């Protein structure tokens with residue numbers, strides 16, 4: 001749904017075509033107390049401030065040149081308090097991430113990104129050859145409008161990611177749709193329907209500081225065998241959506257990414273699927289998790 005000035009109205013529920021494509025939104029993935037504790041913990045860790053967005057990387061490194069995991073590259077282990085919550089999310093039943101319960105925890109990559117108001121991330125598809133199907137993004141601090149655009153198609157939506165929610169991209173949503181966050185200080189969001197008043201239209205929400213925790217499983221040389229070979233760098237397709245995060249001259253596994261801008265959000269809104277609410281506490285996963293860093297587009 002467009003507000004007529006080029007800024008899409010972010011839907012409060014996942015639009016049905018996006019849900020069918022594999023996008024899901026899990027509300028209250030962490031409690032308010034956990035969110036507060038996580039933000040304090042994250043802010044007590046060193047930030048990489050060399051780029052437009054401050055980042056922290058933990059977990060397995062993907063070597064973009066050799067297209068394999070780089071076990072020799074040391075990286076900080078996931079801080080204990082974060083690791084406990086990540087393990088709980090990965091152990092959820094039914095699984096939130098397809099690899100969450102089955103995969104070697106050594107392949108987990110956790111990337112933390114800070115988005116002050118006005119900062120976004122340009123449209124991209126996370127590198128097929130680097131990461132498995134199923135990418136999770138936990139939103140801490142403040143919600144944001146998240147844009148999804150189908151590659152080579154007109155479908156274009158914005159979805160509101162509330163604080164404490166976990167977004168999961170699987171299947172087409174992971175491989176064949178671009179995702180992005182516009183570099184804005186305000187988002188246009190559907191107004192919650194008010195009692196008796198029906199659809200109240202939309203409202204502008206000022207951005208707050210958002211911190212995202214992205215959960216990915218790094219592939220180890222096996223390559224990607226997705227159903228979109230035309231866009232898969234493992235299958236001879238168009239490699240990586242613009243812009244790549246790895247500078248051509250970047251040191252191997254540096255986690256380097258280019259500063260970048262993105263444009264205004266387009267239109268998009270149709271039917272909706274209600275996001276799942278994670279009310280019940282999730283059981284703890286007991287296996288140890290060795291986590292370090294590197295992120296790729």
Ligand SMILES: O=C(O)CCC(=O)C(=O)O
Pocket residue numbers: 111113121126137138179212214295296297
């Ligand atoms: O911040 C987010 O929620 C998404 C981050 C992202 O798309 C990425 O790191 O590839």
Ligand SMILES: [Fe+2]
Pocket residue numbers: 124125126179297
């Ligand atoms: Fe991404």
